[in-house]
Every structure is written in C-alpha cells, then in structure tokens.
Amino acid sequence: MTTERIDVLVVGGGPVGLFAAALLAARGIDVAVWERRATPPAGSRAIGIHPPSLDAFAAIGLDGPVLAEATLVRTGVARSRGRTLGTLRFARASDTHPYVATLDQHRTESLLRERLAASAPAALRTGTTLTALDRHADHVDASGAGPDGEEVSVRAAFVVGADGARSVVRDLLGIGTTGRDYPDRYVMGDFADPEDAGARSTALVDVGPAGVVESFPLPSGRRRYVAVVPDDEAFEPAPSAATAGPDPALAARLAAVVAARTGVTLDASTCTMLSGFRVRRRAADRVGVGRVVLVGDAAHEISPIGGQGMNLGWLDAAELAPLLADAVATGTAGPWPRYARRRQVIALRAARQAEVNMALGRPQRGLATTGREALLRTVLSLPTAHGLARVYAMRWA
Ligand SMILES: Cc1cc2nc3c(=O)[nH]c(=O)nc-3n(C[C@H](O)[C@H](O)[C@H](O)COP(=O)(O)OP(=O)(O)OC[C@H]3O[C@@H](n4cnc5c(N)ncnc54)[C@H](O)[C@@H]3O)c2cc1C
Secondary structure (H helix, E strand, O other), X not given: OOOEEEEEXXXXXXXXXXXXXXXXXXXXXXXXXXXXXXXXXXXXXXXXXXXXXXXXXXXXXXXXXXXXXXXXXXXXXXEEOOEEEEEEEOXXXXXXXXXXXXXXXXXXXXXXXXXXXXXXXXXXXXXXXXXXXXXXXXXXXXXXXXXXXXXXXXEEEEEEEOOOOOOHHHHHHOOOEEEEEEEEEEEEEEEEOOOOHHHOOEEEEEOOOOOOEEEEEEOOOEEEEEEEEOOOHHHOOOOOHHHHOOOHHXXXXXXXXXXXXXXXXXXXXXXXXXXXXXXXXXXXXXXXXXXXEEOHHXXXXXXXXXOOXXXXXXXXXXXXXXXXXXXXXXXXXXXXXXXXXXXXXXXXXXXXXXXXXXXXXOOOOHHHHHHHHHHHHHHHHOOOHHHHHHHHOOOOO
C-alpha cells in the first residue's frame, strides 16, 4: 500500500471540519477530509449562524449562498405570563450582518461541501474512519478504515481533529477533558410556524414560572421550539424515533407544553424534527499536541442553549487556517500557544454565557419569577441593551 502525502488531514466532515478544509483548500493547501459517515446527515439540528461566522464565510464565498436560503432574525422578544418584558434588536450588533441567520444544519453542511468541492473536488473522503495517529517531528502518519473496511493511510504535515465531542483524535493524543453535566432536560422540535407574518424575523423567549420556551423562525414557514421540560421519561423520544421520524406522542407533549406556557397552539402533525437532550459542558485540557490541533466540539462542547457551539468551532477554524497555511508554506511547525489560549478563553466565555441562559430559563416560583421578570424588563430597557445584542450575536468571539 502506498501512503498518500498531503499538507493537512482534517478528521471529521461535520460543519467545523468542512469549513476548516474549505478555508485551507481556498488557500491552495493540499487537504483531505476523512468523514466516518457514508452519507450526509439529514435534519435541522444546529440552526443559528451568527454575524462573525457570516463574516468568516466570506473568505470562501459561502456568505451569499447561506443568506440566500436562511431566515434572518432581527429581534428577540422576551415574554412572561402573557406579557412582553422587552425587545432585543440586532440592528447594532454587527456592521455587516445586523441579524442572526437560521438555516437547517444539513443545508449549511451541504453548502460547505459545495464550497470545499469547488476548490478541492476530491478532498472529502466519506465512509472513512480514523483509528490511529503516529506523530513525528516533521509529519503525522494517520491510518484508518475506508468505505469497504480496507486499510487507508496518509502522511500529513498537520492533522486537524474536527471529530466532535467524542473525539478519537483527542483520545489518541491522550488529552483529557474537564467539565460538568447539568440537571436540565430539553425537548426541541420544528413545526409549521403558528406566529403571524409580523413575527417572521423575531425570536421569542418565554420565561414564565414553568420554565423557558424559546422559538426561532426557520426557512419554509417553520419555527424551532425549545422547551425545558421536567426530568421525566415521558419526554424521552421513543427508541425508534431516530429512524422513523419524529415521535408523534412526544411532538404532542411538546405542543402541550408550549400551549400551557405561552398560549400558542402548535399543530403537532406538522413536526418535522424532534429531539430530546440533556446538557453538558466539556473542554479539552489542551487544544493540540505538536502537529495535531483540535477544533470545534472536539476542543470544547458547550450547552446548545444559546446556539453558539457550531459558531465557536467555525471561528476556531477561521483563526487556525491562516496559521496552518503559513506553517505549510514556510515548513515550520506549531504549536501556536497564543491561538490555543485565545480559543480556550473564548470557549469558556461562551460556556458561561450558555450557563446564564440556562439559569434564566429554569422553572421558578413566586417571588423568584417576579424578580426574573423585573431583571429582564430593566436590562432590556437600558440604553446599553444593544451591548447585550452584541453578546448574543457573538461579537466578542
Ligand atoms: C440539540 C442541539 C442544538 C444545537 N443548536 C446549535 C445552534 O443553533 N447553533 C450552534 O452554533 N450550535 C448548536 N449546537 C451545537 C452544534 O451542533 C455543535 O457545536 C456542532 O455540530 C459541532 O460541530 P463539529 O464539526 O465540531 O462536530 P460534529 O458536528 O460532531 O461533527 C464531527 C464529525 O466527525 C465525524 N467523526 C467522528 N469520529 C470520526 C473518526 N474517527 N473518523 C472520521 N470521522 C469522524 C462524525 O461523523 C461527524 O460528522 C447544537 C447542538 C445540539 C445537540
């Protein structure tokens, strides 16, 4: 077997690995992506695309195609017990993109694959799983299994581990993680949008006493609902749900939760995606060793509440790609301690912000509910509220 030689191997063809590879390929770097899945994923999953990511997408001409399909969220409205507490406007959150875009993750990934193929048509190798790494001073040997179980290997100047929260690359490097599991349980689902046309660019966050219900407009007249739910098996998706489409009983239970807390009636039969999840936070102790660097969920997993995890990973990739391209061009090696420290600090900040979001959405009784409502009313009415919009739009990342 002859070993292929390339500049950079990206392990993992999820949203972050695809973006990292497309950025490198656009800079003329010889890149390959090994992706374990044989077929592209379906489903909406991560939907929020923040202004700094849209800015970074411009480097590969991805901002236009994403915006052509996405729905633009220009305001967020906080409500409780049938009353509006305040409005957050994204108008001053970014000079280039004064909104948060929403698009189903499978569409975003499909557009990323197209951009990668435009610069490097053969770069993405699906059905290919990394199993071993052998690190040397001036290269890394990677091996794994190809689509038919055959052995595959590659010699790369650098390896990027973009293989998600259960990263094999991280394990092979012997890098541990720290973090915590949270007690919260959520259910999220996509339904036909029951809000009137005036709310098509508005995210709604209801923080009533029974716990948060958030909703975000999606393309094609749909809306994503996310609700914190009791820690009860009734909110566990049926085991067949992954293969058989949304579990109708769970869709009806989520619709009932939304109706009870917000008064909004969802048509459960229009549910196209449904998922129940618990929340955890993990950070890799190091973001790489020698010529191997971790990005995305492999480096830091944060609570989905706040919708920042995928964006954090894209911004890792945007910051790492020029360093890698430069190292390939000059024949130098990492590590890049300043890059590593910066990305770790930014991930910690995002994780803390997600914690605040979760705390604000937990069920509360009596005076605590009144206090939360008063706090949100005050914060959203201050002249500094646009600063909060910048925080939610990840202007700091
Ligand atoms: C319910 C939910 C909602 C979310 N909503 C949002 C949101 O709105 N906005 C947001 O920014 N984030 C959101 N997130 C977080 C977001 O989904 C993740 O941060 C993002 O998917 C991470 O991307 P990634 O490419 O790093 O990892 P992944 O998406 O996990 O991709 C890793 C890829 O690596 C492949 N792989 C794994 N091991 C190997 C191997 N050994 N060899 C080859 N390939 C391998 C996998 O098949 C996979 O394709 C949400 C998360 C959840 C759970």
